[in-house]
Structures are given as structure tokens and as C-alpha cells.
Amino acid sequence: xxxxxxxxxxxxxxxxxAVLSGIFLICFGMPFxxxxxxxxxxxxxxxxxxxxxxxxxxxxxxxxxxMVQLGGCISIRMALFPESKFTLKRLQKxxxxxxxxxxxxxFHAAPSPSKISEPAPRTEIENSGxxxxxxxxx
Numbered sequence: 001x002x003x004x005x006x007x008x009x010x011x012x013x014x015x016x017x018a019v020l021s022g023i024f025l026i027c028f029g030m031p032f033x034x035x036x037x038x039x040x041x042x043x044x045x046x047x048x049x050x051x052x053x054x055x056x057x058x059x060x061x062x063x064x065x066x067m068v069q070l071g072g073c074i075s076i077r078m079a080l081f082p083e084s085k086f087t088l089k090r091l092q093k094x095x096x097x098x099x100x101x102x103x104x105x106x107f108h109a110a111p112s113p114s115k116i117s118e119p120a121p122r123t124e125i126e127n128s129g130x131x132x133x134x135x136x137x138x
Contacts, residue, residue: 010082010091018079025072032065 036058043054078087 015079015082018075022072022075025075026069029065029068029072032061033069035061
């Protein structure tokens with residue numbers, strides 16, 4: 001272990017969760033990736049405009065599925081190799097992005113909403129004994 005291991009300590013339960021979420025992302029992205037291969041054979045050959053439409057319609061599904069699967073592969077890679085340069089660089093970048101010192105100082109210096117708001121004014125209602133006298137008319 002090197003000197004950075006305390007900063008980028010990637011515990012076993014976190015790694016197991018990363019592997020499971022990576023597998024889920026790969027399985028979730030698979031149908032989107034397969035949309036062009038399932039939809040294009042149906043529309044090819046009928047007309048040129050339909051073929052162009054089918055290609056243009058299915059490409060965003062392909063790219064979205066590939067991006068989701070890429071996220072799953074990165075998650076699995078980071079979980080399987082926690083001491084690699086790739087993992088250490090990504091964890092350090094994420095830690096710097098989420099815990100900048102300026103952000104923390106601004107966050108703690110801000111007053112809480114309970115201190116900002118003023119208490120609601122209370123008015124005493126006269127109790128005359130009759131129920132309908134206490135009901136406010138609009």
C-alpha cells in the first residue's frame with residue numbers, strides 16, 4: 001500500500017456494490033444497444049426514406065446503450081482493480097470535485113433556514129362558548 005491508500009480506501013462492501021451496479025448497468029444497457037439490430041432488418045428494403053428514418057431513429061438508442069454499458073464496465077474495472085492508476089485518478093478527481101474547501105466554507109458559513117425565518121404571529125382567539133362564534137367568516 002502506498003501513502004494515498006488512506007485517501008482512496010475502497011472497502012470490500014463498496015467494491016461488491018460497484019460490481020453489482022456495474023453488472024446491472026451492463027444488463028440495463030443491453031436492450032438499448034440491441035435496438036438497431038432488432039429494428040433495422042424489419043425496415044430495410046421497403047423504401048429508401050424508411051431505411052434512413054430507421055437508421056436515424058435507432059442510432060440514439062445504440063449510443064445511449066453503449067454509454068450505459070461503458071459506465072458499467074468502468075464501475076466493474078474500478079472495483080476489480082482498486083489500486084490501479086486509473087481508479088486512483090478517478091477517485092481523486094471525484095473527491096476533489098465534491099469536497100472543495102471553498103464549497104465547504106461557504107456551506108458552513110450560511111445560516112440555517114430555521115434561523116432565517118421569523119416565527120409566525122400568533123393571535124389569541126376569543127372563546128365565547130358558542131361554536132359558530134369561533135368560526136372565521138370569509
